[in-house]
Amino acid sequence: MDAHTRRDRFEQIALSLIEPLRRFLARRTDPDTADDVLSETLLVCWRRLDELPAEPLPWAYGVARNCLANAERGARRQHRVAQKMAAVDRPAEAHAGPGEGDDRLAEAMASLRPEDTELLHLWAWEQLTPGEIAAVLDITPNAASIRLHRAREKLRTELRKVEQPAGHEGSRERREP
Amino acid sequence: MSDHDDGAGWDDDPELRARLRAADPASSLAPADPDRVTRLLEDIMDTHTETDLPIETRQTGTRGRSPLTWLVAAAAIVLIAGVGLFGLLNHGFDDDVPTAGGSQTVTKLRAPGHEAYQARCMVPTAETLSRQTLAFDGTVKEIAGGVVTLAPRHFYAGSPTDLVTVEAPDADLRALIQAVKFDDGGRYLVSATDGEVSICGLSAPYSQQLAALYARAFAAQR
Numbered sequence: 001m002d003a004h005t006r007r008d009r010f011e012q013i014a015l016s017l018i019e020p021l022r023r024f025l026a027r028r029t030d031p032d033t034a035d036d037v038l039s040e041t042l043l044v045c046w047r048r049l050d051e052l053p054a055e056p057l058p059w060a061y062g063v064a065r066n067c068l069a070n071a072e073r074g075a076r077r078q079h080r081v082a083q084k085m086a087a088v089d090r091p092a093e094a095h096a097g098p099g100e101g102d103d104r105l106a107e108a109m110a111s112l113r114p115e116d117t118e119l120l121h122l123w124a125w126e127q128l129t130p131g132e133i134a135a136v137l138d139i140t141p142n143a144a145s146i147r148l149h150r151a152r153e154k155l156r157t158e159l160r161k162v163e164q165p166a167g168h169e170g171s172r173e174r175r176e177p
Numbered sequence: 178m179s180d181h182d183d184g185a186g187w188d189d190d191p192e193l194r195a196r197l198r199a200a201d202p203a204s205s206l207a208p209a210d211p212d213r214v215t216r217l218l219e220d221i222m223d224t225h226t227e228t229d230l231p232i233e234t235r236q237t238g239t240r241g242r243s244p245l246t247w248l249v250a251a252a253a254i255v256l257i258a259g260v261g262l263f264g265l266l267n268h269g270f271d272d273d274v275p276t277a278g279g280s281q282t283v284t285k286l287r288a289p290g291h292e293a294y295q296a297r298c299m300v301p302t303a304e305t306l307s308r309q310t311l312a313f314d315g316t317v318k319e320i321a322g323g324v325v326t327l328a329p330r331h332f333y334a335g336s337p338t339d340l341v342t343v344e345a346p347d348a349d350l351r352a353l354i355q356a357v358k359f360d361d362g363g364r365y366l367v368s369a370t371d372g373e374v375s376i377c378g379l380s381a382p383y384s385q386q387l388a389a390l391y392a393r394a395f396a397a398q399r
Contacts, residue, residue, distance in 0.1 A: 007222050014218055023203035039217060044295060046221050051297055059297070066295050073348065102200050124197035152190055 010046050017045065017060050020126070024061055025068065027125055033071050040067040058128060058135035065136060108158035116151035123148055282338035284311065287373050288345035288353035298377035301387075306394035309368035309375055311335030314383065314391070316364050323350055325359050327367065333395035334368075341367070343374055358382055366391055 021041060025034035041064040045052065053059050109117050122133045130145035137144065198204075299305070306312065315329035318340075325343040345353065356376045357365065364383040368375045368391075381387055 010222060011218055014221075015214070018209060018214055022209060023206055026203040026206050027201065039221070042217070043221050044292065048296070053297065063295050066291070070291060070348070105196055105200055120197060124194045125201050125203070152193060156190075156193065 006049060010049055013049075013052065013056055014042055014045060017042070017057060020057055021060060021064055024064055024126060027121065029068060029072070033068070037064055037067045037071050040071075053135070055132075055135075058132040061122075061126065061128075061136045062138060104159065104162045108155055108162050111158050112151065112154055115147075116154055119144075119148050119151045120155060123152075281340055284335070284338040284341045285372070286311070286341060286343045286369050288343060288349040289373050289376060291349060291352060293376060294352045294356055296377065301378040301390065303390055303394040306368060306379060306390060308370070309334060309379065309394075310370050312366070312368040312391060312395060313337075313341065314364070314366055314388065315341060317359055317361055320354065320359060320361055323347060325350070325354065327365065333391050 018038070021038055022034065025037055028034075029037065041060060044063045044067070045056070045060060109120070112120075119133065119137075122128045122136060126132075126136075128136065130148055131141040133148065134141040134144035139147075312333035312335065313327075313329040314331045314333070315327040317325060318328050319326045323344060323346075327341045327343070328339075329337065329341055343350070343353065353359070353374060353376070357367070357374070357380045359365065365380065366383055366387050367380040369380075374380055
């Protein structure tokens with residue numbers, strides 16, 4: 001592949017990856033880190049252009065995930081996480097969802113292990129199939145399918161707990177009056 | 178992602194998925210500014226050639242360096258400083274491979290850098306293996322202080338030594354331990370090129386299958 005063809009090919013692929021990657025990162029980190037990790041991820045894509053699979057997006061999500069993990073180990077992390085938390089505490093500007101339901105969902109999600117929430121996010125937010133999730137997490141499609149199934153089960157169980165607290169009347173703050 | 182035909186049960190709970198989607202924090206994210214995207218891609222393609230390290234050429238100078246460039250440069254400095262400091266703390270000035278450690282000879286290996294763990298892996302073949310400069314069958318004696326120490330029982334390739342150590346900065350070593358599944362007391366088949374442990378299934382816990390592949394790969398060299 002000559003230099004010109006290579007540039008054309010990268011541009012074509014990068015343009016198809018940028019928006020999904022931006023959303024992927026916006027869901028998981030603060031805007032500054034998202035920008036940095038987007039650049040790093042595209043840089044890896046450029047360097048490994050010849051190795052990109054036919055469907056590069058799940059692979060690119062996997063790269064972004066690793067770059068993000070590295071970035072978050074960095075020195076800027078604490079400061080930015082504080083900013084992110086401050087931003088999260090403010091009401092969402094759009095698509096706030098069904099208010100009360102969101103709070104309960106957030107509470108249920110918060111009680112899951114990070115691995116499970118990530119699977120559920122890849123499924124619901126990135127809309128990936130188990131095969132694609134497997135490519136992101138570098139596990140087998142079968143394992144992805146089983147883990148996703150279990151994560152959904154756990155979330156449903158947690159949601160039931162949050163929405164119908166057992167016994168102890170009035171013991172939960174979120175309970176409807 | 179529009180096709181979802183490879184996931185049995187992918188959408189067996191559309192209600193739950195829709196509920197999660199309603200809480201998607203990126204649903205209101207505006208598309209990127211096309212000019213910024215163009216600049217970003219140009220920066221990446223101009224600054225970094227296919228095989229170059231992320232270092233600019235003399236010709237490009239410092240003109241138009243993107244924040245990415247500075248980020249990568251800063252990361253490189255931190256990495257170099259880290260490796261240097263690690264070297265000073267752990268090796269003194271004795272960096273020969275292999276070396277004599279008291280009465281025991283030691284082969285010192287490194288873990289690959291973090292980028293290696295993002296690579297797609299081919300199924301290991303005898304041909305790929307045969308290109309490794311060092312290959313041995315050994316048991317992990319210790320994982321401590323940023324070093325994995327192995328006691329080799331058989332060398333398929335390379336100069337035999339009493340011990341083989343793998344040393345690396347924390348993050349790389351952790352990634353390697355995860356990739357190869359190194360565990361105290363475990364038996365492994367390990368291969369390396371130019372002093373760097375090969376991953377992607379080329380180094381892995383001992384199995385008869387992989388041992389047969391090692392034997393086949395290095396049959397001609399013994």
